[in-house]
Amino acid sequence: MTGPVPELAERATACAEHLRDRDRVLLASHIDADGLTSAAIAATALERAAIPFEAVFEKQLDEAAIDDIAATEYDTVLFTDFGSGQLETIGNHEDAGAFTPVVADHHQPADRDTEYHLNPLLFGIDGASELSGAGASYVLARALADVTDAPTDGVAADGGTATARADNRDLAALAVVGAVGDMQASGGELHGANEGIVAEGVEAGVLETGTDLALYGKQTRPLPKFLEYATDVRIPGISGDQGGALRFLDDLDLELKTDGEWRCWAELTAEEKRTVASALVKRAVSRGVPAPKIDRLVGTSYVLCEEPVGTELRDASEFSTLLNATARYERADVGLSVCLGDRDEALDRARTLLRNHRRNLSEGIDLVTEEGVTHEEHVQWFHAGDRIRETIVGIVAGMAMGNDGVSRSKPIIAFAEKSAERDAANPSGDAAGEEGGGADVAEEVKVSARGTHGLVREGLDLSVVMGEASRAVGGDGGGHDVAAGATVPAGREAEFVERADEIVGEQLS
Numbered sequence: 001m002t003g004p005v006p007e008l009a010e011r012a013t014a015c016a017e018h019l020r021d022r023d024r025v026l027l028a029s030h031i032d033a034d035g036l037t038s039a040a041i042a043a044t045a046l047e048r049a050a051i052p053f054e055a056v057f058e059k060q061l062d063e064a065a066i067d068d069i070a071a072t073e074y075d076t077v078l079f080t081d082f083g084s085g086q087l088e089t090i091g092n093h094e095d096a097g098a099f100t101p102v103v104a105d106h107h108q109p110a111d112r113d114t115e116y117h118l119n120p121l122l123f124g125i126d127g128a129s130e131l132s133g134a135g136a137s138y139v140l141a142r143a144l145a146d147v148t149d150a151p152t153d154g155v156a157a158d159g160g161t162a163t164a165r166a167d168n169r170d171l172a173a174l175a176v177v178g179a180v181g182d183m184q185a186s187g188g189e190l191h192g193a194n195e196g197i198v199a200e201g202v203e204a205g206v207l208e209t210g211t212d213l214a215l216y217g218k219q220t221r222p223l224p225k226f227l228e229y230a231t232d233v234r235i236p237g238i239s240g241d242q243g244g245a246l247r248f249l250d251d252l253d254l255e256l257k258t259d260g261e262w263r264c265w266a267e268l269t270a271e272e273k274r275t276v277a278s279a280l281v282k283r284a285v286s287r288g289v290p291a292p293k294i295d296r297l298v299g300t301s302y303v304l305c306e307e308p309v310g311t312e313l314r315d316a317s318e319f320s321t322l323l324n325a326t327a328r329y330e331r332a333d334v335g336l337s338v339c340l341g342d343r344d345e346a347l348d349r350a351r352t353l354l355r356n357h358r359r360n361l362s363e364g365i366d367l368v369t370e371e372g373v374t375h376e377e378h379v380q381w382f383h384a385g386d387r388i389r390e391t392i393v394g395i396v397a398g399m400a401m402g403n404d405g406v407s408r409s410k411p412i413i414a415f416a417e418k419s420a421e422r423d424a425a426n427p428s429g430d431a432a433g434e435e436g437g438g439a440d441v442a443e444e445v446k447v448s449a450r451g452t453h454g455l456v457r458e459g460l461d462l463s464v465v466m467g468e469a470s471r472a473v474g475g476d477g478g479g480h481d482v483a484a485g486a487t488v489p490a491g492r493e494a495e496f497v498e499r500a501d502e503i504v505g506e507q508l509s
């Protein structure tokens with residue numbers, strides 16, 4: 001078979017054959033929505049192939065993490081959603097005979113290569129937009145089913161579903177969640193190699209696609225919130241306007257409540273959806289929203305049709321948000337269990353994490369808005385200290401832009417204390433003296449910067465700003481043009497701001 005991505009078929013088969021002949025495998029994956037779905041796909045495929053395995057997760061696959069992996073008794077390590085960029089360190093362990101790596105990744109490879117390396121970038125496919133880590137893992141999973149004896153139990157009885165399980169095509173749904181989680185649905189839909197995976201998922205009966213409103217929360221948000229919270233394309237009088245969103249819905253001649261409770265978008269009939277969507281477009285046009293923005297209101301929806309209507313698991317975008325919430329709070333175990341089908345304890349836990357995450361965001365935004373930011377000539381900034389977690393301070397900064405006193409015409413820089421995880425066991429957040437490098441983390445400050453796409457069009461590149469300004473004060477950083485981050489030594493924040501202000505001034509001049 002050629003598999004869902006023909007260019008990768010031969011390498012995928014080589015990787016799969018190597019895995020098939022192992023007694024056991026260590027599976028190491030990245031902690032984010034793409035990494036969790038990658039791990040779930042790989043774990044399911046290994047289990048179906050009767051290859052015993054254990055899974056570990058890392059936020060960053062640094063040298064220490066790779067050393068820890070090498071110190072285990074496993075002879076074969078399957079890396080998913082990372083590993084390509086770390087092949088120098090991994091290769092040193094391979095040379096020393098510690099383990100044989102199998103890598104299913106989509107990030108930029110290091111200068112060194114290895115035999116069982118499955119990465120779209122090696123075969124002329126864009127890893128940033130056309131295939132995710134979960135996609136690469138899916139290609140591997142399909143090959144693994146192909147090189148192992150598929151269990152034939154139930155094939156005759158269950159027909160298509162059992163066949164999809166036997167050849168791992170049912171895992172396409174998770175691959176799509178991973179791709180969407182890695183922001184690969186640019187312009188409202190998935191492209192390139194991802195399309196082949198979508199097609200297999202549709203064929204296997206686990207995915208449905210359709211043209212739909214490209215707003216977040218189709219499955220779980222009550223209609224007024226669904227419209228009010230949609231801020232990607234701002235519609236005056238509805239976006240961010242609770243009363244406006246309610247009035248807009250009231251004016252439509254539709255029965256949008258069941259037993260006094262607002263329905264969600266996914267529960268509407270096709271006819272009702274058409275009525276709301278066309279009224280929304282009409283409103284946008286009449287309020288002067290430009291045509292290219294209005295186009296962005298519509299996109300392709302990826303529905304996991306075996307999941308119940310009205311749950312976040314049914315919508316690829318909501319599913320990935322749920323997984324990111326588990327990842328952000330170091331609960332990869334919870335995210336993985338949800339991907340593997342736990343619909344009880346793990347799903348409850350994941351939902352609680354997402355609720356808490358949203359509360360933390362809203363408290364963070366309130367804090368920034370109340371205390372305000374300091375305006376320099378070209379940038380604005382605030383220091384959250386330990387009052388906003390470093391893992392969410394960047395999102396908070398971005399969301400606060402446009403609030404009272406926080407401009408959208410300058411990038412925003414946010415500082416937060418870098419500290420070891422503040423969990424229940426360590427509520428004070430005092431990381432000093434903790435194991436695992438606690439002493440030096442307390443001396444570093446996390447910096448996050450956010451801009452707008454408008455500023456980027458004018459020349460802003462925050463990855464350069466963060467990189468140069470942080471290195472000027474003895475730190476390091478990078479990222480993307482519109483969002484970037486850095487770590488700087490505590491006490492050097494003022495110098496950092498001064499340098500960043502200069503660089504932004506040059507970029508926007």
Ligand SMILES: [Mn+2]
Pocket residue numbers: 034035081106132133134182
């Ligand atoms: Mn990824």
